[in-house]
Amino acid sequence: MRLNEVVYSDAKPVEGYGPGFFRIGGTVFEGPVIAGTSGVSAWQGFDDHAPLLALAGKIDILFIGTGAEIAHIPADLRSTLEDAGIGVDVMSSPAAARTYNVLLSEGRRIALAMIPV
Incomplete structure (x- = not known):
């Protein structure tokens, strides 16, 4: 078996989550968040x-x-984002975090907006 180290670009992976929080790039964020190459920020x-x-x-x-x-x-929200040329994929937050991490490791142009579990 060959193991490859995952290297992320400027964006930080989601490392964990729990009731009301996410841990992204070693920092805990309370409440909804947006994550991507521009960093992590609160979302309303x-x-x-x-x-x-x-x-x-x-x-x-x-x-x-x-x-x-x-x-x-x-x-x-969906129509506004799609009209702006942003593809939207909706799933539970745990599934979104996992999918984001995989595609982030591939260097894809993605972002993540999540409501806590």
Whole structure:
């Protein structure tokens, strides 16, 4: 078996999560977050479109974690993001974190917005 060290670009991987928090790049963040090559920042949730729209042109896909269970995001959020040219993939936050980490290790142009579990 051959093992390869995973090297991340400027973005930090999600290392853990729990009730109300995420650990990303060695730092604990309380509440919803956005993560990507520009760093990690607080997010106000599904009604907070501006920081997500700021990613237009910088990413190809945005993973949205909806908490412990998969749920629909508001239709206006999805259409606003898609109109801005941002692909959207919605899943539970644990699944979004795992998917983000894998694609991040491949050097993909991605970002992550998550609601805590």
